[in-house]
Amino acid sequence: MSAAPTAIAPADLLEAARVSKAWPFEEARKIVDRLEREGGPDRTVLFETGYGPSGLPHIGTFGEVARTTMVRHAFEILMPGVKTRLLCFSDDMDGLRKVPTNVPNQEMLANYINMPLTRVPDPFEKFPSFGEHNNARLRSFLDSYGFEYEFASSTDYYKSGRFDETLLKVLAKFDEIMEIMLPSLREERQQSYSPILPVSPRTGHVLLVPLVARDAAKGTVSYVEPGTNETVEVPVTGGNCKLQWKADWAMRWAALGVDYEMAGKDLIDSVKLASRICRVLGAPPPEGFNYELFLDEEGKKISKSKGNGLSIEDWLRYASPESLQYFMFQSPRAGKRLYFDVIPRNVDEYLGALSAFPKQDVRERLNNAAFHIHHGNPPAEDLPISFSLLLNLASASHSEDRDVLWGFIRNYAPDATPENHPRLDDLVGYAINYFHDFVRPAKKYRAPADLERAALEELAARLEAADADASAEELQNIVYDIGKNHPFEKLRDWFKALYEVLLGEEQGPRFGTFVKLYGVKQSVGLIRRALAGEDLSKA
Incomplete structure (x- = not known):
């Protein structure tokens, strides 16, 4: 840490x-x-x-x-x-x-x-x-x-009843709200639109119906009950009506005094309409931005x-x-x-x-x-191994055993333990889940081409001869040297070959760091098995 x-x-x-x-x-x-x-x-x-x-x-x-x-x-x-x-x-x-x-x-x-x-x-x-x-x-x-x-x-x-006072304002300002909303609607929808939706006392449905009468003094609206010819009068208060969502949004801002609310980019026009309605109701719309x-x-x-x-x-x-x-x-x-x-x-x-x-x-x-x-106070953390490298470790070892993965980790960071690096231990668990669900099913190993085979043989020999305490950087230099000494069209073709042949993936880690973590001996064994044509998916 x-x-x-x-x-x-x-x-x-x-x-x-x-x-x-x-x-x-x-x-x-x-x-x-x-x-x-x-x-x-x-x-x-x-x-x-x-x-x-x-x-x-x-x-x-x-x-x-x-x-x-x-x-x-x-x-x-x-x-x-x-x-x-x-x-x-x-x-x-x-x-x-x-x-x-x-x-x-x-x-x-x-x-x-x-x-x-x-x-x-x-x-x-x-x-x-x-x-x-x-x-x-x-x-x-x-x-x-x-x-x-x-x-x-x-x-x-x-x-x-927390919205009742503002709902009565909506009823009083009904015509002004309609003037805001109607131009935003298709012609067909304009004929039936109402910002106030009655809740049917008969069916309990939130009704998308036009209103036939409004009484601001009584605080009621009237509509024709669907499926009947009955005209029904209901209060706008007490949960007997529900507002259409743009008007509802504005009513809520006004009723509660909302200062800040963000919204998705698809709601830019809706925010503009609701803001205008909020002002009609006598309140400033909240600040915010569209993500x-x-x-x-x-x-x-x-x-x-x-x-x-x-x-x-x-x-x-x-x-x-x-x-x-x-x-x-x-x-x-x-x-x-x-x-x-x-x-x-x-x-x-x-x-x-x-x-x-x-x-x-x-x-x-x-x-x-x-x-x-972390609200200005992030924890002190500097993990020795990245999550991506843990995924590659699980991929190469085909292990879903935490203890096995921790054994490899200690090759790279001898002092690291689950107790003194609990966040790293969490990452091990996440890596096992991710490997099991996504990496393993998607692996596609291939045999090395002749050019790649020669380079892999040299890599195995150079790693076997490397100092037991060689650093990740020294191991990476060996990998670079071999890529430069063989006639690859581009150096990245060499690394791509390492990932596809040894890990069954198109992309991978900094290879020297991976060798240090996985272990030089284990890495040489992996290369030898690939050269021998073994099925690495069953390693």
Whole structure:
């Protein structure tokens, strides 16, 4: 382990934060300016994230909470002493509009189309409703990671009356809201659109129907019940109505006084519309920014209902929550594939950020992802072996035994143990899982060509003759020399041959480091078996 970083003096931290170009500080300064426009910071600042529990929560939902938490921490550095809250709001009163494809009991769910999600039975049969199941699943992960947040249910807020005052404002401002919304809709949708959706007393459905009458004085709306000719009058308050989501978003901002909420790039136009509605309701819209969407393996947008891309549970089988936070921190305005093959690189880059932190000055630290992931106090860690190298070690040894892998690790770092390097021990477990699920099934060994065979024979002989205590750098020089001494068109062709012939992969580690870790004797044996035509997949 490396030495703990020197603490940053508060005055130096504040000075650096005011000019930092790290995106959380850029976002936080928007909120500082907002408070200054109001005349001072004498109130609690409210951060919000929204979640639609119409499908299982995916990793993008976690990302929004993680990123908002980073902005919140940056703001608390810029405005020490100002109280903040983070509200994770679930729109669980929304009607179920389609059946997700990645859940059981789909035929049962089809009977509950248009019902509020908190009145749809849980297809997993674990909670009173589908909405509560998905809420619990999200909260479980957020709690396990230690996020500081408050959870809010749309159903609870509507039915308890917390939104009643603002809902009456929506009714009073109905025509102005319609003027904002109608130009954004297709002509056909304009004929039936209403920002206020009655909840049918007869069926319990959240109805997408036009209103036939409104009474602002009474606080009611009227509609024709589908399937009947009956005109029904219901209050807009008390959970008897639900707003269309753009109007709902604006109503929530106004009712709760939200100061900051980010959203995906696909919602830019929706943010603009909701902001206009929020102003009509007499409140300033929150600050925020639009992040780029996550894409799956095929470059398609990740969807809760389809279940494509990675789940939260998927990532945590192969890597730590901190590495997932690192992925979320990097370039939030750039589109990124969120699939299994991004995990190893993000693990190693996160570990690199941890290792670099103690050596950096205050401004560099504020640009380091580790600062934002660990709220300014990252652990002291400098691991002797990368995650990618561990994967190659598991690949070469074909071992899924922690003790075996630790035996190899001690060849490279004699003082390393699971007890004094618990994070490295975690990585060993992650590497075994990743190797078992992805690396082993994808291995494709090939026999060496004549040119490659001659170079491999020389490599085996040179390694056998190497000093027993040769360093990784000295071993790497041997590999380089052999590549230069043989007529490869490009030096990288030699390394590509090493990976494909010995590891069954197209890419691999710095080979001298790998030999040092795996062991010179074991590496020579691997080369000899490849030259003899043995099936290395069964080694």
